[in-house]
Amino acid sequence: xxxxxISHEAKHELMIEFCIxxxxxxxxxxxxxxxxxxxxxxxATGMKIARxxxxxxxxxxxxxSRISCGEVDLLLFFRDPSDNASRAQYEAQMLRMCDxxxxxxxxxxxxxxxxxxxxxxGDLDYLTWRNS
Numbered sequence: 310x311x312x313x314x315i316s317h318e319a320k321h322e323l324m325i326e327f328c329i330x331x332x333x334x335x336x337x338x339x340x341x342x343x344x345x346x347x348x349x350x351x352x353a354t355g356m357k358i359a360r361x362x363x364x365x366x367x368x369x370x371x372x373x374s375r376i377s378c379g380e381v382d383l384l385l386f387f388r389d390p391s392d393n394a395s396r397a398q399y400e401a402q403m404l405r406m407c408d409x410x411x412x413x414x415x416x417x418x419x420x421x422x423x424x425x426x427x428x429x430x431g432d433l434d435y436l437t438w439r440n441s
Contacts, residue, residue, distance in 0.1 A: 315346055321345070324349070327387075329353060385414075
């Protein structure tokens with residue numbers, strides 16, 4: 310499964326902790342991330358992560374493109390609701406792409422954990438979403 314990671318600056322530490330906690334599950338999948346998120350998670354976990362451009366330079370758009378091309382099966386995007394996002398339109402586009410292509414997305418830890426547990430138990434079958 311291809312998993313994309315993004316986190317706002319205020320959520321980097323949470324993403325790192327999440328990936329450390331669930332590294333056993335995540336390490337069996339292909340992971341891509343925006344540049345800084347990928348760097349931080351890779352350094353903390355030792356996982357191989359394909360690093361894209363920084364979010365503010367179009368990394369979120371690269372992930373949107375991968376979603377559109379069927380190259381992302383799950384998006385973990387830890388957002389800071391207080392972020393005065395100048396990139397809000399690109400983030401909305403990325404979430405829209407997830408909706409259009411039936412890609413599960415978690416924007417916080419409360420949704421990410423059940424998705425990872427489902428992935429771990431084999432209950433998360435991306436072919437079901439893509440064909441529904």
